[in-house]
Amino acid sequence: MLREAAVVGVGMTPITAGSGRNLTDLFIEAAKQALDDSGVDRIDALYVGNMMSGFLQQQEHLGAMMATALGREGVPAYKVEAACASGGVAVNAAVKGLLSGLEEIVLVGAVEKMSGFTTPEVTAGLMMAEDRLKVASTGVTFVGLNAMIAREYMDKYKVTHESIAQFPVLCHQNALDNPKAQFRKRIDVQDVLRSPLVADPLRLLDCSGIGDGAAAIVLALKNVAKKFTDSPVEVAASTVSSDTLSLYQRPTITTFEASRAAANRAYKAAKLTPKDVDLLEIHDAFSILGVMALEDLGFADKGSGTKLLAEGECAREGRIATNSFGGLKARGHPVGASGVYQVAEVAVQLKNEAGKCQVPNAEVGLAQSVGGIGSTVAIHILRGMS
Amino acid sequence: MLREAAVVGVGMTPITAGSGRNLTDLFIEAAKQALDDSGVDRIDALYVGNMMSGFLQQQEHLGAMMATALGREGVPAYKVEAACASGGVAVNAAVKGLLSGLEEIVLVGAVEKMSGFTTPEVTAGLMMAEDRLKVASTGVTFVGLNAMIAREYMDKYKVTHESIAQFPVLCHQNALDNPKAQFRKRIDVQDVLRSPLVADPLRLLDCSGIGDGAAAIVLALKNVAKKFTDSPVEVAASTVSSDTLSLYQRPTITTFEASRAAANRAYKAAKLTPKDVDLLEIHDAFSILGVMALEDLGFADKGSGTKLLAEGECAREGRIATNSFGGLKARGHPVGASGVYQVAEVAVQLKNEAGKCQVPNAEVGLAQSVGGIGSTVAIHILRGMS
Numbered sequence: 001m002l003r004e005a006a007v008v009g010v011g012m013t014p015i016t017a018g019s020g021r022n023l024t025d026l027f028i029e030a031a032k033q034a035l036d037d038s039g040v041d042r043i044d045a046l047y048v049g050n051m052m053s054g055f056l057q058q059q060e061h062l063g064a065m066m067a068t069a070l071g072r073e074g075v076p077a078y079k080v081e082a083a084c085a086s087g088g089v090a091v092n093a094a095v096k097g098l099l100s101g102l103e104e105i106v107l108v109g110a111v112e113k114m115s116g117f118t119t120p121e122v123t124a125g126l127m128m129a130e131d132r133l134k135v136a137s138t139g140v141t142f143v144g145l146n147a148m149i150a151r152e153y154m155d156k157y158k159v160t161h162e163s164i165a166q167f168p169v170l171c172h173q174n175a176l177d178n179p180k181a182q183f184r185k186r187i188d189v190q191d192v193l194r195s196p197l198v199a200d201p202l203r204l205l206d207c208s209g210i211g212d213g214a215a216a217i218v219l220a221l222k223n224v225a226k227k228f229t230d231s232p233v234e235v236a237a238s239t240v241s242s243d244t245l246s247l248y249q250r251p252t253i254t255t256f257e258a259s260r261a262a263a264n265r266a267y268k269a270a271k272l273t274p275k276d277v278d279l280l281e282i283h284d285a286f287s288i289l290g291v292m293a294l295e296d297l298g299f300a301d302k303g304s305g306t307k308l309l310a311e312g313e314c315a316r317e318g319r320i321a322t323n324s325f326g327g328l329k330a331r332g333h334p335v336g337a338s339g340v341y342q343v344a345e346v347a348v349q350l351k352n353e354a355g356k357c358q359v360p361n362a363e364v365g366l367a368q369s370v371g372g373i374g375s376t377v378a379i380h381i382l383r384g385m386s
Numbered sequence: 387m388l389r390e391a392a393v394v395g396v397g398m399t400p401i402t403a404g405s406g407r408n409l410t411d412l413f414i415e416a417a418k419q420a421l422d423d424s425g426v427d428r429i430d431a432l433y434v435g436n437m438m439s440g441f442l443q444q445q446e447h448l449g450a451m452m453a454t455a456l457g458r459e460g461v462p463a464y465k466v467e468a469a470c471a472s473g474g475v476a477v478n479a480a481v482k483g484l485l486s487g488l489e490e491i492v493l494v495g496a497v498e499k500m501s502g503f504t505t506p507e508v509t510a511g512l513m514m515a516e517d518r519l520k521v522a523s524t525g526v527t528f529v530g531l532n533a534m535i536a537r538e539y540m541d542k543y544k545v546t547h548e549s550i551a552q553f554p555v556l557c558h559q560n561a562l563d564n565p566k567a568q569f570r571k572r573i574d575v576q577d578v579l580r581s582p583l584v585a586d587p588l589r590l591l592d593c594s595g596i597g598d599g600a601a602a603i604v605l606a607l608k609n610v611a612k613k614f615t616d617s618p619v620e621v622a623a624s625t626v627s628s629d630t631l632s633l634y635q636r637p638t639i640t641t642f643e644a645s646r647a648a649a650n651r652a653y654k655a656a657k658l659t660p661k662d663v664d665l666l667e668i669h670d671a672f673s674i675l676g677v678m679a680l681e682d683l684g685f686a687d688k689g690s691g692t693k694l695l696a697e698g699e700c701a702r703e704g705r706i707a708t709n710s711f712g713g714l715k716a717r718g719h720p721v722g723a724s725g726v727y728q729v730a731e732v733a734v735q736l737k738n739e740a741g742k743c744q745v746p747n748a749e750v751g752l753a754q755s756v757g758g759i760g761s762t763v764a765i766h767i768l769r770g771m772s
Contacts, residue, residue, distance in 0.1 A: 003487075022519060046628075054440030058522070060514040061469040064628040064761035068635065074647060076626035078475040078762065082464040083447040089464040093479055100485035101389075128446040133408060136444070240431075240462035242450045249454065261460060375450035376464065 474755025
């Protein structure tokens, strides 16, 4: 029989800066929520997503660390890392664990603690996602690399910053209804354009912030899942693609080929097309990435992603509800954890448990987790089973 | 049909200190060797094992980085980490990838670059395997933790340092025949006892050194493997167990419960017992760990591991040939890479291609990769298929 995986429980901490909480404390809050939500009485393995704990906290070995903190030492446990896609690839590793037949119920948790450091420290940490010797050493920052993309995109497709700024505006709008979101404040396009310049053309409100958070999901084989929940959410596809580590190694910088490739493999695996997707959680670490994702994932032609926003198609009531909990921009982006937040949020939507964030009649959702400057992309397509 | 995994190619760099080589350079040498050795024309995924690159090199995202350097950007690629067991758990993740049915041929490579730093820097890096807030912050070092174990073991079982020192003597003896080994120098028990004290009772020659290295293996589903090689080596079992992150959290410190648990699960999965094992690669980062492993893996009663050494049973011609290429002590211990060296070495032995290091008539081999102070253990049992 073909094995299939399903989400049976989720947990998420609020995302905050300056909480003073440590990695374990954050992780355990999310993990316990997910375990309680699922009702499972055991886990066969633990997968931990995280990017920066070695650099920022001088702490590795989060697998055994979190297994111990959960009182579940003994279980197979390890960390999976792919920069800001660490959460997404941890879910992928967990899905493989289930499909391998070696595990039936697994916990995936991801955590990042970014606050409590200076901006240069966090900036250096984020640049670990790019090539240290050839790129990071030049002094360019991650927002700088994204600014290059934004400028090229705007020039190439004659798209204005005003148009792109609709993306963070949408995210802030959605986050108003999410009590766990880091930035619950309505903004408009002019707020974005008038916010402080960070790396031309990107301004402060084009950029996700620095925050601490953890998210967790319990995954189980579908036949096992049905024992614990009446409404498991099927993992219809879990794919990962890579691209060159560095931006300068690519023929074009206005498309993330890894997004296209991972999404196309996911659609094929799920036997679905973008037309079947009701709900998107996409990796808008910077506004331009949100717009590009709409295109790379197959929802708009190249250069026309902002039209979807202008036409209201990405709103919760639109054709393709996007970042319904606020996305990286407004829900928050604790980098290695964001990929698990996304999958958790899609699952909550498909179970119709999203409260004020609920997207009506959503049956299929897609989460896109991006590592580095589009160098790793993990795609998950989830489908409600009720 | 039950899927099964097999090793179809291996690659290993020599282990050295002060080479000035970078992570990519090391990784690619091993990966290309493994690919050439296997004859495969594609890989479906890349798994990278590494512990300290975030801390020492300010470099994460090794999955996409190494995929790019191999000219294979596009493949799913991510890093797997569990301190010094990173290599072992990366192999475990790769085996799951194959058994999941999502991949048919995968590359696992692991790398660590430890030289070029001060001893305090490397010491701090290694302590990332323990609890930063509660243990590392006290100033205790990893050799210090192992010294506690050694002292307790010697007191509890009335075993002398002379007896334990047989372990590094054996490893140095075996490394004489391994051109890739870091320490190719014969030593005797008195050399160990007279070497500089590091953390009482452990002396310099009780401890593995600081080195740079990378190892890689190509794994394939068994039915696919047969297209590429006449002598694939079956992965009969791949297990991971965890234990508490910290030593102080355990009822006893002279047994690594994670070793026992992972080994017992592996024997069960492979339908084998310790009696069936001809060949061991064990994690002797410190001499005491080599002795404890002989016991925890089922080859000697508790407290009597050194008797096996005294009786010559661990020599290449003995009943249970141990660390035939020199082990962590003498082959070298580039921490996150060691687990892949071990599996590669077992595979080479079972293919009867170990040259002067060859163990006669070996059919079944076991590799034990340990992370932290016994907090993660990965066990692989390999079986020749010829």
